[in-house]
Amino acid sequence: MHDPLAALLTPEGQALLAELRDHSPADELALATRLRRDHPAALVSAALGQARLRQRAAAKFGADAARMYFTPDGVEQATRAAVAAHRAARFAALGVTRVADLCCGIGGDAVALARAGIAVLAVDRDPAAVAAARANAAALGVAELVDVRCAEVGDADISGYDAVFIDPARRIGGGAPGGRGRVFDPEAYSPPLSWAVEVAGRVSHAALKVAPGIPHEAVPDAAEAEWVSDAGDVKEAVLWFGAAPDAVSPGVRRATLLPAGATLTGRGLPDPAPGPVGRxxxxxxxxxxxxxxxxxxxxxxxxxxxxxxxxxxxxxxxxxxxxxxxxxxxxxxxxxxxxxxxxxxxxxxxxxxxxxxxxxxxxxxxxxxxxxxxxxxxxxxxxxxxxxxxxxxxxxxxxxxxxxx
Known part of the structure; x- marks a missing residue:
């Protein structure tokens, strides 16, 4: 299978990426002209593109972004590192040791799980995303815990895994950002939520990532629904499956605020009555x-x-x-x-x-x-x-x- 990142992983490609680490987009045209005197034009274009993606990804991945590999969709759709680390810690607290990460994208969640000491099967059907996930596992020192495969997630053999994490695509369209749209119907996810729920039932524990705006009536009764914010911005909602005292509670609604990790669970309180403005x-x-x-x-x-x-x-x-x-x-x-x-x-x-x-x-x-x-x-x-x-x-x-x- 062709690895779209192969050229960037060569010594020449690595040297170019190192030179472009702190480049200014305003100087890119002159920089590209200079670099093409000594390097193949295709390699320079690939390195410049990757450098731009790394700069965009810094908001999500911090210092790790400078060593990681991305696709345009991967930068947009990847889980923020702090949120992925929180989820990995919850899996670890459940006693999970092997997770099948289905729809793994560029591998941000797989890396977080591996850093928590969990072995990961990372599966995606997009060859470019798979190449990035494999490169990221290696670049961040967790390759021995992450098995990355390019396949349809429905064909993945998850026997022997005690948990699954599924992050379905929730966008349609392509091209420029203006040409992409969010999907609000959980059954229009790719794969649909009903499929993910069925897969969740095959293992001891599961986490299904959904849009934060998911209607509460669409949350299965067997799931705990957790909404996660980071620095005040709501980042995602996750449906958790699996019984574990004080860890996963079917039917419960939870809000978790990062970076502090404060968590609030619902107790079925009625809406408070309105009243006069206080101090x-x-x-x-x-x-x-x-x-x-x-x-x-x-x-x-x-x-x-x-x-x-x-x-x-x-x-x-x-x-x-x-x-x-x-x-x-x-x-x-x-x-x-x-x-x-x-x-x-x-x-x-x-x-x-x-x-x-x-x-x-x-x-x-x-x-x-x-x-x-x-x-x-x-x-x-x-x-x-x-x-x-x-x-x-x-x-x-x-x-x-x-x-x-």
């Missing part, structure tokens, strides 16, 4: 909202909703929680741009952060209309939302620590 506003993490665990956060902080349909919690007291960001509310007023602009000018505000839930107003448009003239060192946070159904503006500042702690 503090709590903005739940996106994973908490996706997991429908706002009620659990409201209980933690002794709070209530601003509006029955909005995931903002308000409370009279300050309570520390890792699952929501706290703000101290300074002003509450009906939405009116001129009055808001006058108030901000009166206070000399020159910089605002605009957040919204339940408002049709676009933050950038509001910033333009506010025409702030104060120094940028004077700032505040504006929340555009509804209170008891009425469009409302809340002015706030980040809350200090809980005075009781």
């Amino acid at each position: 503090y506003l709590y903005e739940p993490d996106g994973a908490v909202i996706r997991a429908h665990l706002v009620a659990e956060v409201a209980e933690q902080v002794g709070g209530r909703l601003l509006d029955a349909t909005i995931a903002y919690v308000t409370a009279d007291g300050r309570t520390e929680t890792p699952f929501a960001t706290a703000y101290e509310i300074t002003d509450v007023l009906p939405f009116h741009v001129k009055k808001l602009r006058a108030l901000l000018r009166e206070r000399g505000v020159g910089s605002v952060t605009v957040k919204k839930r339940g408002s049709a107003v676009e933050p950038e448009e509001l910033r333009r209309r506010l025409k702030l003239t104060g120094p940028t060192t004077v700032s505040c946070t504006i929340f555009l939302t509804r209170v008891a159904g009425a469009p409302t503006v809340l002015l706030a500042r980040p809350a200090g620590p809980d005075p009781a702690t």
Whole structure:
């Protein structure tokens, strides 16, 4: 089978990649012209392409990206390293020693599993992705634990493996990013969710990666659903299968916040009732909202909703929680741009952060209309939302620590 990375793995290819490690895209044309005097044009093009992909991948893989190999789709679709490490740690905690990673892509999850001491069968039907996965296992020192194969995942023999991880493709189209679209129906995944659930039933434990926006009614009763955020951004949802006390709980909804690793599980609490605006506003993490665990956060902080349909919690007291960001509310007023602009000018505000839930107003448009003239060192946070159904503006500042702690 042709290895599309073979030329880059030669001494000449490695030397080119090392030279391009910190290259500036602005200098790429001149750099390519110079390099082609001493190297084959095809090799230079391949090295430049890989160098660009490595720079893009640094946000997901950190320092490892400079040693890894990518495809354009692989950079876009690969799991962020911190999230893959969290999942690998959960597998290890379950006592898993051998995982079949189906739809392995460029091998980011396979590497994380191997680093957790787990032997991995990594399978994908894309030859370019398989070549990258194999090269990545070698480059990151885990090749002895990762067996990479190019095959249809439905043909993979998973007997002898105590767990599977399946990350189906959730995009359609191709070419430029604008030509690609996300798939929202789990049965339109490739392979479909029903197939992945059936495979999960053949082994002791399984994790199936799904889109964070998966409807809760589409989550199988036998699965624990975990939504994971990293530095406040929701990255994925995973369906876990397999019974293990305090590890996988069928029917439970969980939110996990990285890098700290704080995790919140649902207890079936009813939605909290809305009430008057208190001194503090709590903005739940996106994973908490996706997991429908706002009620659990409201209980933690002794709070209530601003509006029955909005995931903002308000409370009279300050309570520390890792699952929501706290703000101290300074002003509450009906939405009116001129009055808001006058108030901000009166206070000399020159910089605002605009957040919204339940408002049709676009933050950038509001910033333009506010025409702030104060120094940028004077700032505040504006929340555009509804209170008891009425469009409302809340002015706030980040809350200090809980005075009781």
